[in-house]
Amino acid sequence: MKTLVIIVGHGNYGTGIGSSLKLLAGNNSGVEFVDFLEEDSDISLKAKLIKILESSEVAQTLFVCDxxxxxxxxTCVELSVEGENMEVTAGCNLGAILESILLKDTMDIKELANNIVSCTKETAVRFEKAKPAVVSVSDNSMEDGI
Structure with missing residues (x-):
């Protein structure tokens, strides 16, 4: 199923994510990046999104918001309510977005939206530092190193 993914957010979030995705996975068709800049309003943002939707020939659309x-x-919620086969997600990390880009044409839109959220939850972690093990140096068996 042909899917369009639109990544949109405040400032240069959309194009910034686009830059990272290009570095990680090259150019991918069916992905658009939209920035909501200081000079934009909700009306101008909606116009940007409508222009992309109207020029696209896809069966379903996933909006990925910051x-x-x-x-x-x-704005994406408003468009999704007005349209069909559209889902809106928010707060997803780069790894989850990358996975969704690569899988976008293999899943129905609800499954893809659930997948990006699930992947974000599974890959958001906190590194915990471990205390170094205490090694006794009184044992002469370590004199030669390893």
């Missing part, structure tokens, strides 16, 4: 509740998220 943060829940922001103008990009609200």
């Amino acid at each position: 943060i829940l509740g922001g103008t990009p998220f609200k």
Whole structure:
């Protein structure tokens, strides 16, 4: 199923994610990056998104927004309610976005939206430093090193 992924967020979030994705996976068709800049309004953002949707010939669309509740998220929700086969996600990390880009044409839109959120939850971690093990140097068996 042909899928369009639109990555949108505040400032240069969209094109910034696009730059990272290009470095990691090269150019991918069916992916658009939209920035919500300081000079934009919700109306101009919606116009940018509509222009992309109208020029695209896809069966389904996944919006990937930077943060829940922001103008990009609200605008994408509004478009998804008006349209069909559209899902909106927010707060997803780069690894999850990359995976979704690579899988986008293999899943139905609800499955893809669930997958990107699930992947974000599974890959968000905190590194915990371990205390170094204490080695006794009184044992002469270590005189020669390894």
